Amino acid sequence: MQFWLPTVFLVAIYRGQKSDAAMMRAIMLLALLVAPASCQREERDLTGSVPEKPAAGIEQSVLHPGDGNNPAPARSKYEETAFDVAEGKRLFQWFNCSGCHFNGGGGIGPALMDDKWFYGSSIENIVATIKEGRPNGMPSFKGLVPEKEVWQLAAYVRSVGGFVAKDVAPSRNDDLNAAPAENRAPTPSPFNGKGP
Amino acid sequence: MTRLRGKALLLAAVFLAGCAPYAVLEPQGQSAGSIAGLLHLFMWVCMVIWVAVVAALAYAALKRPTPAAGSPLQSAAEFDGKANWIVGSFVALTVAILAVLTLSSYLAGKTIADITGTETVTIHVTGYQWWWDVEYEDTRPDRTIYTANELHVPVGEAVKIKLDAGDVIHSIWVPSLFGKRDLIPGQHNELTFIAEKPGVYRGQCAEFCGFQHAHMGFTIVAEPRPAFDEWRREQLAQAAIPAALEQQQGRDVFLSRGCGLCHTVRGTDAGGRVAPDLTHVASRQTLAAGTLRMTMTDLARWISDPQAIKPGTKMPKADLDERELDAVVAYVGSLK
Numbered sequence: 301m302q303f304w305l306p307t308v309f310l311v312a313i314y315r316g317q318k319s320d321a322a323m324m325r326a327i328m329l330l331a332l333l334v335a336p337a338s339c340q341r342e343e344r345d346l347t348g349s350v351p352e353k354p355a356a357g358i359e360q361s362v363l364h365p366g367d368g369n370n371p372a373p374a375r376s377k378y379e380e381t382a383f384d385v386a387e388g389k390r391l392f393q394w395f396n397c398s399g400c401h402f403n404g405g406g407g408i409g410p411a412l413m414d415d416k417w418f419y420g421s422s423i424e425n426i427v428a429t430i431k432e433g434r435p436n437g438m439p440s441f442k443g444l445v446p447e448k449e450v451w452q453l454a455a456y457v458r459s460v461g462g463f464v465a466k467d468v469a470p471s472r473n474d475d476l477n478a479a480p481a482e483n484r485a486p487t488p489s490p491f492n493g494k495g496p
Numbered sequence: 497m498t499r500l501r502g503k504a505l506l507l508a509a510v511f512l513a514g515c516a517p518y519a520v521l522e523p524q525g526q527s528a529g530s531i532a533g534l535l536h537l538f539m540w541v542c543m544v545i546w547v548a549v550v551a552a553l554a555y556a557a558l559k560r561p562t563p564a565a566g567s568p569l570q571s572a573a574e575f576d577g578k579a580n581w582i583v584g585s586f587v588a589l590t591v592a593i594l595a596v597l598t599l600s601s602y603l604a605g606k607t608i609a610d611i612t613g614t615e616t617v618t619i620h621v622t623g624y625q626w627w628w629d630v631e632y633e634d635t636r637p638d639r640t641i642y643t644a645n646e647l648h649v650p651v652g653e654a655v656k657i658k659l660d661a662g663d664v665i666h667s668i669w670v671p672s673l674f675g676k677r678d679l680i681p682g683q684h685n686e687l688t689f690i691a692e693k694p695g696v697y698r699g700q701c702a703e704f705c706g707f708q709h710a711h712m713g714f715t716i717v718a719e720p721r722p723a724f725d726e727w728r729r730e731q732l733a734q735a736a737i738p739a740a741l742e743q744q745q746g747r748d749v750f751l752s753r754g755c756g757l758c759h760t761v762r763g764t765d766a767g768g769r770v771a772p773d774l775t776h777v778a779s780r781q782t783l784a785a786g787t788l789r790m791t792m793t794d795l796a797r798w799i800s801d802p803q804a805i806k807p808g809t810k811m812p813k814a815d816l817d818e819r820e821l822d823a824v825v826a827y828v829g830s831l832k
Contacts, residue, residue: 346807390810394770395757444754446812474681 344383359428376423379455379464388456389470391449400437403479404460409437412460413485421461426454462487519671524697526611527674527689530604537600541593611688615656619647623666623679625705626712626809627772627785632728641731644772645714646780650724651694659685667703670716676702691718696781707808713786734763735775735831746827749820761831771811778832796825
């Protein structure tokens with residue numbers, strides 16, 4: 301939508317040089333009609349709804365080694381809305397994830413800002429990691445953190461690794477931050493020839 | 497004609513009735529009293545001046561020009577003298593009125609500021625989206641009280657409130673007791689006030705702070721010193737131990753389903769510090785920062801779906817089934 305307006309004006313100016321004024325007026329009118337469409341704001345889902353149904357029993361990763369038939373990771377709406385990623389960032393501090401993972405740099409727990417993922421970098425895998433826990437330290441938060449908040453947290457963890465779009469990832473903090481903002485994180489390089 | 501006059505009277509009565517229970521005009525404390533006095537003074541002075549100016553304007557507009565005056569651009573020497581006198585006296589009058597208003601404003605500000613330093617109670621209030629974290633300071637750390645959205649103060653004693661903000665700018669305002677003071681992240685503000693009459697006063701965030709700014713209220717309960725001391729002693733105690741079976745089940749749900757990740761209930765394992773302290777939540781008069789009354793029905797409504805009542809609030813909708821929900825409501829409702 302942002303490219304429309306300048307293009308229309310350029311055409312209008314160009315045409316106005318040699319064509320009749322009526323044509324130019326029509327184009328200007330079109331530009332005026334098109335402009336309000338760019339005012340639309342991202343919609344925030346404030347209900348507690350989780351479209352992704354939580355699986356009964358223990359969730360297991362769909363990843364497995366060996367053959368190349370691993371399913372392509374699905375994208376979630378939670379990593380496509382800036383609001384949900386920002387909420388995840390708040391919860392990351394509230395629930396003291398930084399106690400082990402620090403601000404994504406890793407310390408007691410693994411780093412979240414590199415391209416090495418023991419248990420998969422897709423959002424379902426991160427959700428499973430948060431809910432079920434992982435060996436050597438990652439506790440299980442199943443039943444403690446509501447389902448929707450787990451997805452928001454996972455979306456934020458993806459943004460720390462640079463996996464979400466730059467216009468969705470949070471920008472700078474209000475306070476001092478050791479690392480660049482999430483929306484300036486470098487995109488991870490493909491692993492084994494596959495995109496993240 | 498009579499009917500028209502009757503309607504006009506009725507309309508006037510309706511408008512005047514709207515003025516009656518307006519907290520700013522019924523101050524219950526010294527700070528609010530000074531502000532209300534200032535409001536009355538400014539209103540009456542400005543009203544008289546406005547009427548005089550409009551009357552002079554109407555007179556000038558409706559006056560027939562006298563033919564003897566000649567051209568208005570050509571002024572006689574005697575008229576010049578008269579004009580000097582008129583303009584001079586009105587300039588003097590303006591200066592005098594402004595001086596009186598400035599002085600009265602200064603005196604009202606001084607009355608408010610003079611209370612500072614005489615306080616007997618110090619309360620630390622931190623504003624968050626969208627609730628008030630309250631901490632009663634004490635020289636002994638084990639006598640510090642943590643609560644939220646409700647302040648109790650002794651009547652007739654100066655109370656200091658230290659103000660901080662945890663996320664964005666808020667502003668504290670209790671129209672019956674004191675004027676607004678901003679809560680700014682990274683900047684420490686303070687105010688001191690005296691509540692002169694016992695009562696329950698409603699306060700409100702007065703700086704737009706996001707989605708639920710309108711639902712960021714609180715209450716100040718002013719009570720005599722003995723009642724205040726009694727309240728303070730009760731707040732120091734640990735949370736009530738649940739007696740009924742449902743309440744005990746509720747405590748187990750509370751602790752095992754993550755309520756304690758954000759909330760504190762002193763005396764249990766729940767120790768989260770990012771949401772209101774619930775140790776004595778049922779002793780408060782309101783719920784969710786002045787949004788609901790503290791009744792079992794409203795408590796159940798709030799816990800079952802906070803986003804339906806206060807969309808955007810940081811309290812999520814918990815994934816609880818009906819039995820768990822009833823138990824949690826019974827437990828939280830028992831935390832007197």
